Amino acid sequence: MAQQTSTRSRYWRLLSRFAAASVVATGISQLVFLLSYSLGATPVVSTVLAWLSGAIPNFVLNRRTWGGGGRAALRGEILRYGAISVGTALLAALATHNAESLATVLFPDARAGQVAVVWGAFVATYAVMFVVKFFLIDRLVFRRSRHQVPSTTRA
Template sequence: MSTARFGRYWHLLSRFAAASVVATAVSQVVFLVSYSLGSPPTASTVLAWLAGAIPNFVLNRRTWGGGGRSALRGEILRFGAISVGTALLAALATHGAEILATSQFPDNRPAQIAIVWGAFAGTYVVMFAVKFVLIDRLVFTGHRQQRRAR
């Protein structure tokens, strides 16, 4: 990999990480508040996903440069598919974690919250690298097309 190409990916990765931190912070707060107030883990996951997906898309579109107005619909659909897939994995993980947590700590709500929240956060940590590659290769492809046109 050339130095210029490596530098480009390092730039994208650092900006992707910053966007992910913002989206994750929003999602984590919404998840913790919602689940702590008694929402089921799947509902809390969906609320958290909605709260984080919008700033995540906007910030990542700025990072990659998007393909302009004409490409917006396709970018939203492809980003949405990746984002929904991640949310579904998180919903499965939190549901399973809640079953485990309530059976192991039936009278300890703080422990249950910690375990279920750990499953939620862990899903997004694991998906970080996968999402970076998918977003770069499948969602915001306009930057590669612009380079080829030059």
């Protein structure tokens, strides 16, 4: 029972820190996406710019959260995180591209309506991927820190 409580507590701590890192990265990404798309960039370009602006601080903050595996593990962590992050960005690019097609039909002469629909698709993609990414990052990216033997306490 104590082990189950400890595991549950660990996941709540990780989830809260992951959420905080995601809020920071999302804030940066959303600002870059809205600004670039509002100024006329395509949805795909805006998505890539937004992804780049949020992925780096997100990786750094998540590595601190999970503890990372030191210098030796950094390359593998970056590659695994990058694969997950690029996959998410590709899904967002696809969603925003399709949303723009819909938005131009729904709001042919209203740029604000188009921006709202495309931005909604961008936000929705990242909202769904939040849960998926948490488990992928925990199980695949920073896996070494999960298997570390807990230090013993002195009496």
